Amino acid sequence: MGYPHQPHLKETVVLSQYFGDAEARTYDGWVKRGGYQALEKALAMEPAQVIEIVKQSGLRGRGGAGFPAGVKWSFMPKEKKKPHYLCCNADESEPGTFKDREIMRWTPHGLIEGCAIAQYAIQAEVTYIYVRGEFTEPLRIMEGALAEAYRHGVLGPNAMGTGKRLDMYLHRGAGAYICGEETALMSSIEGRRGNPRIRPPFPAAYGVFGMPTTINNVETLASVPHIINRGGAWYKSLSLSHPKSTGTKLFSVCGNVKRPGNYEVTMGFPLGELIDELCGGVPDGRTLKACIPGGSSVPILNREESESCKLDYEGCVEQGTMLGSGGLIVFDDSADMVYQIMRLARFYAHESCAQCTQCREGTAWTVRILQRILAGQGEAKDLDLLLDLSEQMTGKTICVLSDSCAAPVVSGIKKFRGEFEAYINGTRRPRPVLVHA
Amino acid sequence: MHETTYEPVFTGDRKKQLDQLLPRFPTKRAALLPALWMVQQARGWISDHAMAEVAEVLGLTPAYVKGVVTFYTMYHQHPVGKHFVQVCTTTPCNLCGAEGVVKAFLEHTGCKELGATSPDGKYTVIEVECLGACGFPTPVMIGDDFIENVTPEGVPELLRKYQ
Ligand SMILES: Cc1cc2nc3c(=O)[nH]c(=O)nc-3n(C[C@H](O)[C@H](O)[C@H](O)COP(=O)(O)O)c2cc1C
Ligand code: SF4
Ligand code: FES
Numbered sequence: 300m301g302y303p304h305q306p307h308l309k310e311t312v313v314l315s316q317y318f319g320d321a322e323a324r325t326y327d328g329w330v331k332r333g334g335y336q337a338l339e340k341a342l343a344m345e346p347a348q349v350i351e352i353v354k355q356s357g358l359r360g361r362g363g364a365g366f367p368a369g370v371k372w373s374f375m376p377k378e379k380k381k382p383h384y385l386c387c388n389a390d391e392s393e394p395g396t397f398k399d400r401e402i403m404r405w406t407p408h409g410l411i412e413g414c415a416i417a418q419y420a421i422q423a424e425v426t427y428i429y430v431r432g433e434f435t436e437p438l439r440i441m442e443g444a445l446a447e448a449y450r451h452g453v454l455g456p457n458a459m460g461t462g463k464r465l466d467m468y469l470h471r472g473a474g475a476y477i478c479g480e481e482t483a484l485m486s487s488i489e490g491r492r493g494n495p496r497i498r499p500p501f502p503a504a505y506g507v508f509g510m511p512t513t514i515n516n517v518e519t520l521a522s523v524p525h526i527i528n529r530g531g532a533w534y535k536s537l538s539l540s541h542p543k544s545t546g547t548k549l550f551s552v553c554g555n556v557k558r559p560g561n562y563e564v565t566m567g568f569p570l571g572e573l574i575d576e577l578c579g580g581v582p583d584g585r586t587l588k589a590c591i592p593g594g595s596s597v598p599i600l601n602r603e604e605s606e607s608c609k610l611d612y613e614g615c616v617e618q619g620t621m622l623g624s625g626g627l628i629v630f631d632d633s634a635d636m637v638y639q640i641m642r643l644a645r646f647y648a649h650e651s652c653a654q655c656t657q658c659r660e661g662t663a664w665t666v667r668i669l670q671r672i673l674a675g676q677g678e679a680k681d682l683d684l685l686l687d688l689s690e691q692m693t694g695k696t697i698c699v700l701s702d703s704c705a706a707p708v709v710s711g712i713k714k715f716r717g718e719f720e721a722y723i724n725g726t727r728r729p730r731p732v733l734v735h736a
Numbered sequence: 737m738h739e740t741t742y743e744p745v746f747t748g749d750r751k752k753q754l755d756q757l758l759p760r761f762p763t764k765r766a767a768l769l770p771a772l773w774m775v776q777q778a779r780g781w782i783s784d785h786a787m788a789e790v791a792e793v794l795g796l797t798p799a800y801v802k803g804v805v806t807f808y809t810m811y812h813q814h815p816v817g818k819h820f821v822q823v824c825t826t827t828p829c830n831l832c833g834a835e836g837v838v839k840a841f842l843e844h845t846g847c848k849e850l851g852a853t854s855p856d857g858k859y860t861v862i863e864v865e866c867l868g869a870c871g872f873p874t875p876v877m878i879g880d881d882f883i884e885n886v887t888p889e890g891v892p893e894l895l896r897k898y899q
Pocket of ligand 3: 396825828829865870
């Protein structure tokens with residue numbers, strides 16, 4: 300569902316409160332809604348105090364890994380010897396995820412405010428907001444909002460009249476999923492091929508342009524002004540299941556559901572309830588078959604697991620998967636798991652940066668085997684081959700794109716083995732790939 | 737792909753625009769992606785000549801620039817149709833019938849296959865990976881326009897706006 304629309308009663312609207320409200324996009328409209336008060340408050344504190352509040356809140360990274368944001372900020376050198384940088388990760392390309400786009404489209408000043416607070420807390424003069432190249436509308440809106448923020452003295456050499464320099468620039472990507480990986484993102488900002496780098500050194504020590512850098516996701520940063528305004532304790536109190544998962548989270552729901560879209564709920568919200576009540580369930584006459592809760596890179600849940608899954612970091616781990624970016628892909632009983640898993644593998648093969656042999660060869664080989672199975676030419680031993688290959692692709696590469704390709708394949712074979720076998724033993728008619736990349 | 741005469745891109749206002757970007761970064765190299773976008777906006781694609789010009793302007797080698805251009809899928813290394821159509825078919829959209837949308841575009845544009853330009857030079861259709869709008873299947877990009885909820889039936893009318 301696009302905006303504007305009424306939020307569902309079971310949503311907890313914090314980030315999405317002004318989604319659909321065109322006036323909130325403007326500087327004046329934002330200020331009228333209490334905007335930039337959090338920045339003013341933060342600038343009156345010591346940077347360490349700001350970090351402390353974010354630590355207290357329990358806010359964890361919304362880009363995929365779930366690392367505590369305040370703790371990440373505290374890794375930056377306290378004593379400043381070199382320029383520091385903040386990178387805002389707006390590359391949003393993980394299949395199933397489309398929340399950062401709405402944050403940028405509807406509350407650009409909220410994101411700018413969050414970036415400015417984080418930038419101050421880590422003592423950076425410059426923030427680069429790295430937006431994927433296809434997001435032409437969010438880019439245009441962010442560009443307009445940044446120009447307004449400069450015009451009103453929120454940003455610039457004398458930010459909010461404090462004498463501090465806060466500069467913020469948009470950087471447009473050019474079509475590469477891998478540039479969402481934090482070290483690849485830095486390479487891309489530097490004007491290089493978007494290749495991930497080996498860690499250590501970690502970005503806090505040696506980041507973009509070799510300088511101490513913090514990278515955070517759009518949603519993580521957009522949450523920060525609310526935390527500064529209402530306090531760390533308030534944010535921490537938003538938790539339905541596990542105390543280490545706090546706040547609200549935007550879940551992007553897509554695939555086979557009646558009302559796809561973004562839903563903001565408190566951490567720990569039951570997955571089944573999100574699909575059945577908020578999204579209206581799967582299409583009529585269909586039943587739920589599977590879910591991928593965290594964007595395409597995490598293991599697939601079957602129906603039972605989906606129905607018992609609590610949507611927070613720990614709840615997803617309990618079901619053998621991960622919360623990831625909160626991109627929830629729903630499959631009903633009409634979905635062909637073999638075909639869709641092949642299509643996911645093709646995504647990873649296309650997006651591999653090709654530095655690591657396991658990833659470059661492994662993703663392409665996975666696609667070839669799956670296409671062979673779909674064409675009715677698979678053999679019984681192909682499933683073991685896929686599992687063996689996936690094992691060789693896990694935990695052995697510079698970044699986890701390779702592991703991400705293996706996750707749906709391994710969980711898919713484990714949970715829907717019958718569908719693979721049906722193609723192999725001929726009980727299911729071959730389904731050649733209709734459209735070629 | 738060779739051009740017979742080459743008009744430099746970075747003259748006048750465009751050169752000024754690029755010069756204004758440089759202070760944003762501690763290195764000149766970092767202006768490469770924005771510079772390539774400027775070339776593509778001006779010319780529709782990025783030729784070897786243009787890469788050489790960008791290299792010259794930013795103090796890089798043409799081989800380095802080519803290495804970067806080839807990494808990013810949105811930079812065109814060849815001329816494309818007047819309307820460049822990108823249809824998402826990654827899993828979430830695929831579950832909702834995105835391949836039918838691709839077929840409709842091929843059929844109604846006269847493009848023989850994906851990546852090929854239609855005989856009238858108007859359209860090039862490609863499949864693209866997740867556009868970050870999976871809740872609005874099927875999202876399609878035509879040039880810089882981002883269009884949500886495209887169905888196979890809606891394709892002919894949509895194409896009327898892109899002649
Ligand atoms: C292949 C790959 C792609 C990624 N893509 C994104 C992305 O598009 N957006 C994002 O915020 N994080 C992405 N990440 C995660 C980032 O590397 C990084 O962890 C995150 O931006 C940190 O921000 P956070 O701590 O606020 O979540 C990706 C990671 C990998 C391995
Ligand atoms: S795992 Fe894949 S995407 Fe990541 S660095 Fe290696 S080759 Fe590149
Ligand atoms: S899968 Fe099509 S937009 Fe994400």
